[in-house]
Amino acid sequence: MSDFTPNIRAFCCHYTSQQICAEGDEGLNREGFPKSVAIERLVCSGKLQVSAILKAFEDGADGVYVVGCPEDKCHNLMGSQRAAKRVGAVRKALTELDVEADRVEMYHLERGFHPEFVAAAQEMDRRIKEMGPSPLKGGKK
């Protein structure tokens, strides 16, 4: 699958992505942030609904991940915990459909543009490349 360029959607909360967005594409590229990952900002990861994650797969994502505040330090108290639960619901649904649950993941990260944020994107990029295109696309590229 060396020629496979995954389509990965990252839903990031306002607080974990604020600095990242300030960096711009140039800054992200410089730090090795994979081009396969498209970031979508949310006011809070707790705002993210299960249907939005599924919609991302419907729209052609091969993998989806969510970045929210550390579990015990969410700016909105429990937003990132709620997001983790919803990611869990999607993982369960993917398993029921006999699709790899690891195509969707939750990360709890500190604010700011730091190596862990880039590492999460790289991990997802690596993981999805290994898995190949999402079977939920039904063969569509």
Next chain:
Amino acid sequence: MIIAERKPINEIMEMVKDVKRVLVLGCKGCVTVCSAGGEREVEILASLIRLGANKQGRTVEVTDGALVRQCDKEYIDGLDNWKGKYDAIVSMACGVGVNFIANLRPETIVYPGVNTSFLGGSAEQGVWSEQCAGCGNCILHLTGGLCPVARCAKSLMNGPCGGSQGGRCEINPDVNCIWQSIHDRLERTGKKEDMLRVAPIRDWSTAGHGGPRKVVRDDLTV
């Protein structure tokens, strides 16, 4: 309210395997409150059906909608909003809704999207527990408001049984012995003498043992 839970996706996919146009139909009553079959869950199931069909290499046209209730004829008429746009319905209402569509639309194919679980309430966020068996002859005035029909594993009318240990039921230590709770509550409310009353053998015909039940209110019929 009626508590329900979405069926496993694969079970639903099997139901609609030959269907080209599906209407996923929510209900804005009980199943919305218990987050099993309201508009939000309809959106999720519609998406999962599309994704599941994609995976099977076929295309399915999924429309989502919801009715105010699926347990009233007048609201079932709302199905006309989607007339000609579906080949089968996956109803996310409780079993009453599925039955009502089947009763009122003889030609319409309708499948259940949820398992109807029980009559209950929200014990805490995301947790529901059974409280009432709908047995048609309440004896709650004798049991401190706690129902032994629904909440005793044996539906005993006189309890507790010998399986009550430390206030817990023998079927599962996570389950309170409701008869222990009834005793405790009657004592707390100064009615412990009520426990001396022996409940007579019960007529279960009101509980469905006499066939499907019906309530007729002459003052309301037209």
